Amino acid sequence: DGGITQSPKYLFRKEGQNVTLSCEQNLNHDAMYWYRQDPGQGLRLIYYSQIVNDFQKGDIAEGYSVSREKKESFPLTVTSAQKNPTAFYLCASRNLDSYEQYFGPGTRLTVT
Amino acid sequence: ELKVEQNPLFLSMQEGKNYTIYCNYSTTSDRLYWYRQDPGKSLESLFVLLSNGAVKQEGRLMASLDTKARLSTLHITAAVHDLSATYFCAVDNPSGGGADGLTFGKGTHLIIQP
Numbered sequence: 001d002g003g004i005t006q007s008p009k010y011l012f013r014k015e016g017q018n019v020t021l022s023c024e025q026n027l028n029h030d031a032m033y034w035y036r037q038d039p040g041q042g043l044r045l046i047y048y049s050q051i052v053n054d055f056q057k058g059d060i061a062e063g064y065s066v067s068r069e070k071k072e073s074f075p076l077t078v079t080s081a082q083k084n085p086t087a088f089y090l091c092a093s094r095n096l097d098s099y100e101q102y103f104g105p106g107t108r109l110t111v112t
Numbered sequence: 113e114l115k116v117e118q119n120p121l122f123l124s125m126q127e128g129k130n131y132t133i134y135c136n137y138s139t140t141s142d143r144l145y146w147y148r149q150d151p152g153k154s155l156e157s158l159f160v161l162l163s164n165g166a167v168k169q170e171g172r173l174m175a176s177l178d179t180k181a182r183l184s185t186l187h188i189t190a191a192v193h194d195l196s197a198t199y200f201c202a203v204d205n206p207s208g209g210g211a212d213g214l215t216f217g218k219g220t221h222l223i224i225q226p
Binding site for chain 1: 116143145147153154155156157160162200202204205211212213214215216217218219221
């Protein structure tokens with residue numbers, strides 16, 4: 001099955017802890033993206049990567065970090081510096097020669 | 113800064129009726145995307161509109177794009193309960209040839225009642 005997997009589906013953490021969300025794709029897509037969704041809101045771009053070992057900040061990168069060591073993997077770390085980390089996190093990918101972005105199933109993070 | 117505005121943000125309608133969701137955006141872009149989201153789920157791609165005047169239809173949904181007016185519409189014909197969901201429009205960020213991610217509207221929460 002080709003697609004994007006995110007794990008875990010639900011994640012609970014205490015305030016002050018860093019947490020890493022996994023995103024893997026076997027679509028051979030070049031670009032990968034992380035978005036955050038808050039209740040009743042649209043998605044906002046956190047980070048993106050168009051090529052291995054390179055990534056760029058999106059609109060709300062503060063308090064987050066990423067790596068892109070392999071084409072198929074783009075993990076997101078939510079650090080303790082992120083003031084309001086509770087949200088639904090969505091990973092996406094696309095080929096650079098096409099337009100459609102495909103989304104993973106999401107990880108719902110709750111920090112208390 | 114690219115802004116994407118949808119209206120209405122909330123819509124309750126009866127089965128069998130027609131309605132249109134509007135999506136305005138603030139800077140030049142030739143590509144516009146419509147997604148559907150069911151409660152607690154991820155986004156499902158509905159339409160990708162790639163040029164001015166593009167029109168796409170799937171079942172009871174039809175989307176169009178007017179790049180000069182910076183406006184896209186999603187028209188629902190003879191609504192059925194299964195179309196109840198939140199609908200998002202999104203636009204390619206202007207720099208980077210479209211690979212820099214999308215800017216989303218806040219979504220239209222659509223409830224279709226029997």
